[in-house]
Amino acid sequence: MTDEPRRELAEFLRTRRTRLRPEDVGLEPGPRRRVAGLRREELALLAGVSSDYYQRMEQGRDVRPSEQVLDALARALNFSTEECRHLHSLAAAARTPARAPRRYEPEEVPDTTQRLLRTMPSPALVVGRYLDVLAWSPLAGALLGEFTRLPVTERNLLSLLLHPEADQTCPERAATVAELTAMLRAQVAADPGHPRAAELVGELAVRSDEFATLWARHDVAETTRGRMRVNHPLVGELNLDWDAYPLPGAPGPMLIVYTAVEGGPDAERLQLLAGLLNAR
Template sequence: MDAVPHSPDDSRRRELGAFLRSRRERLSPADIGIASGARRRTPGLRREEVAMIAGVGTTWYTWLEQGRDVRPSVEVLTALCEALRLDAVEKRHLFILAGRQQPEQRTATSEKVDATLLHMLGSLVLQPAYVVGRRWDVLAWNPAAVALFGDYGLLEGDARNIVHLVFTSPHHRRLLVDWEALARVVLASFRAESAKYVGDPDFERLIALMMRSSPEFRDWWPRRDVARRLTGVKHVRHPTAGPMAFEHMSLSIDDGSDMRLIVYTPLPEQNTIAKLKKLLEEKPPERRSA
């Protein structure tokens, strides 16, 4: 008789149970402050010990490890993460297996650009690129970005922020073709991505500054428009090189932060590559980070 194929949900539940069991078995009673007592027949913690720490029933937790059709809530998954001492990567894996959305962390995470990412930035010789943080502050950039947009190293604090630059910098207003349409999309994308940080003092301070500094921001922000991340073709009008065209891409950096790598790839139209080469030859700037 042919075996009944398992559904994707069945497979995910079995994998969830196996993952929980593996995390339980790697812990010792001493890890959680429990006296080991008599010799144990199985490695790690007992199921009832994990259930007790997480505040759930032993039978229910046993079913979860067995891959039965039980649906743990976000709160229960969070408690299991704490009970099993999961790190950030393991927590994310557990929530994915359980089919739940992991709660967003509103607290500020480290936004230090590591050496590997800085090396990658420097290797993008003919691709203007920079790294932004959760609030869209520019954290690092390469020489091509300086040649195209200006030297971020001359800016400090809130002035080195993409939203602030787009709305208050005369240079960016002249540089960006069809500034109003682009600025509206920038603002809508910023609102969508910053929703997880509603009430964050750093965001509130930036928004208050923008409300004072830009009449367009002051007019458009209350409309609460939202949009996806900016991608696609972006046209610029450089003050010395003239019209240029780039393919714009935003890449998430998978390190637990909200940092992103923004890359502009020059297109053949408008003789963009040759123009960018000439800009870099005129004054080759150094790679910089904040």
């Protein structure tokens, strides 16, 4: 097992154990409890593994849990489907021998997708594995504003929402940042050696205490739809639903499309913004 993935696995288990209370899993808390969440021996008992074995996992020692042990731990910790998948990904990465750094090709948007974006009447973005904004439709550009003029290396959704002034345009910014951080964590676990992942996480952790705190929670999510509220300087508040669609080919970039309920005030404001864009 390699050190970095092994440490990630240990930290993920520890953060999940300490968030569970004994009463959440049918245990009596008892008096004089000095630890947050479950004790290691309590979790080991619930999962049907020895306390020593589980302790070595949480210490990042060289243990190789089977699929059955991982599933038992996931059940004992009340994992969601996403958390269970993340646990298995971390364990698989920890079992993989260290390899020489490989060459990664930059994420690119096919010409056909670029043509599609230019014809789309809705705001739409192409977002890379690590939330880099790779391309956008004209109406999405009107929503993003000055962001579209940033250098390519700075066009990242998390970086955008961690900006000090982002609360003014995104009233639910904090919740969105937490969701995006959990999505980033899941992507990093799938390929922990990717240089863009290491660069981005390091940069954001140094720049933002908020991100560093969220990253340390080890939350994971594979969100494919949601809702966004934006205050636009020209048309006012917009409440938009979004859906993410994988692009054809190798796993990576996603097409995110924003829509509003037909006939509602948000759809009218989007049409107004589109009209202002066409009038330029």
